Amino acid sequence: MKKKGLVYSAVLAVGLSSILAGCGNGEKDGDKTLSVWAMGGEGKLLSEMTEKFEKDNPGLDVKVQAIPWESAHDKLLTAVASGNGPDVLQLGTTWVAEFADAGALLDLTEHMEDYPEFDPENYFEGAQSSMKYDDKVIGIPWYVETRTMYYRTDLLEEVGFPEAPATWDELKDASSKLSESGEDVYGLDIDLNDQVTPFIFAWQNGFEFDAKNPNFSSPEFKGAIDYYTSYFKDGISSPAKGVDIVQAFKDGKKPIFFSGPWMINVLNDQAPDLEGKWAVATMPAQENNISSIGGANFSVFHNTEMVDESLDFISYMNEVDTQLEWMETSNTLPSRLEAWEDPKLADDEMYATFGEQLESSQGAPQIKEWEKIAQELLASIERIVSGGADVDAELKGLDEKAKGMIK
Structure with a gap:
């Protein structure tokens, strides 16, 4: 996956005070719409996973926008500059530091105790490093990969x-x-x-x-x-x-x-x-x-008006059963350690090898x-x-x- 550069000072100079004005999400025709940006093939498949979550959350409509990887970086830069981003966004793990440094990601630290799925101990040690930036929790591992x-x-x-x-x-x-x-x-x-x-x-x-x-x-x-x-x-x-x-x-x-x-x-x-x-x-x-360990995290855009709904969605996507269903849908590997105890992974020699390698892996410096x-x-x-x-x-x-x- 090729990246197109970093958030330069010219972009960061856009007043964060204007960025911190609320997103344009919230009420729509009497219901709430949760905006989710997901990249590449995952974006196209993710909309298939939202039905159960919507049933469990009456009146909440999840709108997934699939963004091609080749244009995702520029689109995220535009969102940072304008403050008009989604509620939930997928980030490749090597992009986390860049957008966290730009102030684009909500600090989840105060919400960690309320969402047990977010506990770092649930994830491979190598993936835990991508959760934090500047002592703030700014992302939750969604899926992982290694070489x-x-x-x-x-x-x-x-x-x-x-x-x-x-x-x-x-x-x-x-x-x-x-x-x-x-x-x-x-x-x-x-x-x-x-x-x-x-x-x-x-x-x-x-x-x-x-x-x-x-x-x-x-x-x-x-x-x-x-x-x-x-x-x-x-x-x-x-x-x-x-x-x-x-x-x-x-x-x-x-x-x-x-x-x-x-x-x-x-x-x-x-x-x-x-x-x-x-x-x-x-x-x-x-x-x-x-x-190496890579993959993608879910983060919350810093100025969303739907913090609770965003966190509920990420929590649902990171439940073990949901992660296993997502693996079947997308052929990506679960980030949750507990999911690797399932026979679909534990009893498959090749996937088990990836699980073993994930135990000995580390991410790029943040x-x-x-x-x-x-x-x-x-x-x-x-x-x-x-x-x-x-x-x-x-x-x-x-x-x-x-x-x-x-x-």
Whole structure:
């Protein structure tokens, strides 16, 4: 999912006093209308989930507006500037800090005791970090995702790996042997446009981000980037996008890749002939096997006139039974830990693997500059991989850029 930038000072300069004037929701033809903004495919499906909530809340009509991800950021910026937003909005977890910093999200702290579904202990530890900004509770995890390793079990067994690679060394060894097994075979697919993978490797190598001292030139971060870029230098991964990953996976040209839970259904639908020839595994470990955690949160727009109704709606959507129903509808993973005890997840080997990985995951740092920093890292990696730039020089430059952004 590509983001289009951050809320700059020019937008923030719009007087928050005018923003704090109430939304235009409330009474409509004698009934109340609750406005919900949801993104992408989720927005189209969410309206199917509102019927029971409306029955339990007579006189309340839930109006879901589906907003394409590619236009969502700009639409949210407009809402911040004008103060004319929804009552409830869905936010990708990497957007939370940006819009919280802009003052667009209601502080839910005083309401936490009244809504047991909102208790942070109900959620994966990695997801809890996205709930708060500047000591305020500004969002509740709705669904989650993480990255695991997809691999061709049959092809790895042919090169001496009857089990999934469990360490960095094993991954390098297995993917090297796969690359040598045929023409135009790249043992591990790494998407150079994906900002998540470099940070996953860094976390696995012991890197801890500090906003006061980003220190991307630390041995931990540099070691991770050396490892990441070595796959391209050694010809194990291709810098070119090339063939669609599903087709390449089917053909055995890219037998290992990292992705999220959505790929389970994609592969089942588009590569049915591979049934029994592929699996998912938790990420290979260095110091640890931490992966990323993402997904989406529900937040309340700061100037809604329907605070109670908004919180009731979010509470309903985060009940365990509702989350399991939403999983069936949308193929997204529940954020509630209790939902993972259900046989639909616990007894499914692949989903259970995602559940295990979610236990060892962390989210992006909750700073509004994170997206720009991540894009600068990708630009540095591109210069290293394609232009032969010096890793030390690039990471020292990234340190300075990050410090300037955060200031």
